[in-house]
Amino acid sequence: MRHCSFKLFIDNNGRNNAACDNNAGVFKSDVTFDVVPSVKVVQLRSVNYRDRFVRHRSFLGELTPLASELDQKDASFIIRPGLAGKGVSFEPVNYPGYFLRHQGFALKLHKRESSDLFKADATFMERRGLAGSGTSFESVNFPRHFLRHCSFKLFLDNNNRNNGACDKNDGVFKSDVSFDVVDAP
Structure with missing residues (x-):
């Protein structure tokens, strides 16, 4: 051609x-x-709270039901090739140029920076869901630390951190770090 x-x-x-x-x-x-990669817009649904999805609100990561149009937008992410050169990064559809990243182990929404630290903080490796289904997202720069919800907030955890709010039961941990990746409406 x-x-x-x-x-x-x-x-x-x-x-x-x-x-x-x-x-x-x-x-x-x-x-x-040039081959242009297709854009995939997804939502991350908790495997143990089937009505709750990963979303950002006030630039913090949360797990909530999606009751409004704003909730839907805040929970819709473009899966990008990992900013650190491997894995994946999550760019919200309603805040182009921003990415979910961890900072102090909390998941936050930040404007993209060029630093290696930002790129690593915003990059996750997709793993088979630790709960036996779904997908778990392991931090690139903190191996064995996974995106986890606890008290409906999002952060990185390896189930050994001193976080009194989270259940240390291994089964609960595995469920809290597992998400179904579903197409956004």
């Missing part, structure tokens, strides 16, 4: 269209296309 004069042609090295420049360099650029 080749483009020439804003039209697409099936062309065999310039032999089928006299109107196009058949110089080898021009031909090569006419038949070279």
